[in-house]
Amino acid sequence: MTTTSYTWAQRPIPLIRTPLSLNPTPTPDQFTFAATEMSNVHNCIIRAFNSIYLQAPHIPPSHHTPFINYMLAAYTGLKAHHEGEESFFFPELERITGEKDLMDANISQHADFHSGFEAFGKWLQELKNGREIYDGDKCVRLLDAFIGPLSSHLNDEISTILQLSKYGDLLDLRKLGKAEGDKVMGTLNKTTQLPVFFLNHDLTYENGLHASFPPIPGVVTWVLREGFARWNASWWQFATCGFDGRPRELPFLGQKS
Template identity: 40%
Template sequence: MTIIGARQWADGPFPLIKTPAFDGDPKDPFIKAATEMALIHNVALRGMNSIYLQAPHVPAKDVQPFIGYCKAWSELLHSHHESEEALLFPSIEKAAGVPGLMQTNVSEHQQFRDGLGEFDKYLDTATPETFAGQKLNGIIDTFSGALVQHLTDEIPTLMALREYGFEKVPITQLIDAEAQHQMGTANKTTALAFLMTALDVTYEGGIHKNFPPAPAPVLWFLRNVCTLPCRAYWKFAPCTAGGKPRELYLGDRVQ
């Protein structure tokens, strides 16, 4: 586990995903698309790690912003999977001409949906007096295995679409269309602000520093404006708004 300063960083206990571009040609469309998906999935994993590691240590004065932080993570996850089911998966199936091709992925969403619902329900009812970090982590334990498996398995699934050929399945265009849809529909001051504060621009030696591939003014707006309304949440984040990893705000100090 990576150690920064005196505390652990959010690269565990749930493992991050090695991107296909790390060992492959980043210009290959299927490697590029699968890599972009892996980077988004790593945001979800860093977020879950940061919640899991800090939850047992939240003092009463920080419960409300921590709950807001957890809700922002859940919003991002819901938005991502809803966008996949509404746009990306049907687009892939239509392009490949294979109905049900991505049904396994939809089924995997269902495997952690109930547990994530319990997570949301607990956050909706918790107060500074009743919040218990170990209780929250116990809920995460009920769905984290299925979620980690899904986030990991979807990367080779996208790579396997190569068999249909890029001319038939223009995967980069399909991924980009889904990303634009999510960016346009997700809450910018919670879900997208979470994305900005859990996206490590130094990951794998900094080869992904230009992700997401958005115009510089858009990224500046997301990092510097969209993070302001809920600024109290982001002290729990694993990265700065600029994408630089940092030690967690709460947690056991490394001896």
């Protein structure tokens, strides 16, 4: 079964084809590298939200609690990613290039889906606190309110990074990307939040081109994915990949419960 044939690979947000797969080279320039790394992060987000969207109407009552925790992890992960961009990555790009409005379009796109995204997050907190009862149809409606502009943003940002090539060696995107990644990962709990990225990163995607993502020592990746992630294993049953990093079909795609 190829990666693109899984239910979650194309809807509601299609996976992004990475710049490196479109222009394969053993030594990609820093802009292709950075845009590809960002594509990988965005594809983790896409897989997570696709898995929520597709399974939400079919989750049986016995699985509501772990599914809510899984959704909270996805929400928190996306929120941390965008806060990391706005608090560090974007300002650093503007400082180094001297272009004060360089990333305004991207920040504007964040704003385009902010209200719908935050409404989803508020609902999740109400569920977590027992003030709401889980409703799969409501979940889909809340997602529909922001998933369109989110999809546009996740795709458009890749082009933005590639276009930074006009600044040449003035930028060190590998260094900036690593610094941002370290900051974001440092804000996420290793057992309740970070696994949403590791268990929605498909090691086989684009013929295994991204098997070494994220760019951290392999033993650290193994510990985070196959060690810490098992702490709340019931949460991650809804993810698109197993503890081995390989893709799998979603377990809850049947009749509404």
